[in-house]
Amino acid sequence: MVVTAPTEAAAGGIVIRPIRPEDGEAWLAFLGALSPATRFKRAARRLEDMTPEGVRAATDPDPRRELALVAAPQGANELCGVARLLLADDGLTGEFLLVVADRWQRRGIGGRLLDALLEEAARRGVATVEGAVLGTNRGMLEFVRRRGFAVEPLAPKAISVHVVRHLRV
Numbered sequence: 001m002v003v004t005a006p007t008e009a010a011a012g013g014i015v016i017r018p019i020r021p022e023d024g025e026a027w028l029a030f031l032g033a034l035s036p037a038t039r040f041k042r043a044a045r046r047l048e049d050m051t052p053e054g055v056r057a058a059t060d061p062d063p064r065r066e067l068a069l070v071a072a073p074q075g076a077n078e079l080c081g082v083a084r085l086l087l088a089d090d091g092l093t094g095e096f097l098l099v100v101a102d103r104w105q106r107r108g109i110g111g112r113l114l115d116a117l118l119e120e121a122a123r124r125g126v127a128t129v130e131g132a133v134l135g136t137n138r139g140m141l142e143f144v145r146r147r148g149f150a151v152e153p154l155a156p157k158a159i160s161v162h163v164v165r166h167l168r169v
């Protein structure tokens with residue numbers, strides 16, 4: 001799938017594709033360049049393992065456990081966004097993680113990554129996709145709402161909101 005962001009037409013467009021083992025260096029550079037605000041908003045409960053084993057696991061995930069897509073400028077060794085779906089043991093439920101590099105945000109890349117992730121999840125028979133979004137991350141809450149996720153009310157004292165979308169009828 002090729003996505004052409006009008007402002008980046010000169011860069012030849014953005015490709016959405018599965019992550020691959022050769023992405024190790026680009027993945028580390030992508031993570032290293034994330035601003036503190038973007039890191040905070042991710043609300044990731046899992047910290048990335050940057051050891052060689054961790055990089056291998058992140059760039060060559062076991063397809064029974066994880067589905068991982070990246071957005072990459074065509075022909076460049078760079079990643080501008082990463083979307084993952086961490087699958088439960090039965091493969092029917094998955095938790096999504098999504099982050100777009102600061103300089104690429106608000107250009108439609110996150111939307112395309114999440115759409116592609118949901119499409120691939122449905123193709124693989126995943127029934128439910130869920131995630132945790134910081135209650136203060138209004139942009140992301142609006143973003144997932146528009147994609148058909150139900151946003152549960154923020155529980156007392158909780159900082160993140162559970163969002164869920166059912167893919168099967």
Ligand SMILES: CC(C)(COP(=O)(O)OP(=O)(O)OC[C@H]1O[C@@H](n2cnc3c(N)ncnc32)[C@H](O)[C@@H]1OP(=O)(O)O)[C@@H](O)C(=O)NCCC(=O)NCCS
Nearest residue numbers: 038041042098099100105106107108109110111133139143
């Ligand atoms: C949230 C995120 C993944 C969205 O990706 P993106 O490529 O920036 O989003 P898109 O350009 O596809 O925007 C889609 C819509 O999301 C909403 N949105 C995204 N970021 C927003 C922000 N900072 N403020 C308000 N709305 C925002 C808007 O509705 C936007 O539509 P619009 O541009 O037509 O107004 C990305 O901004 C990001 O990585 N943010 C920091 C980390 C994060 O919040 N991750 C999600 C953790 S659950």
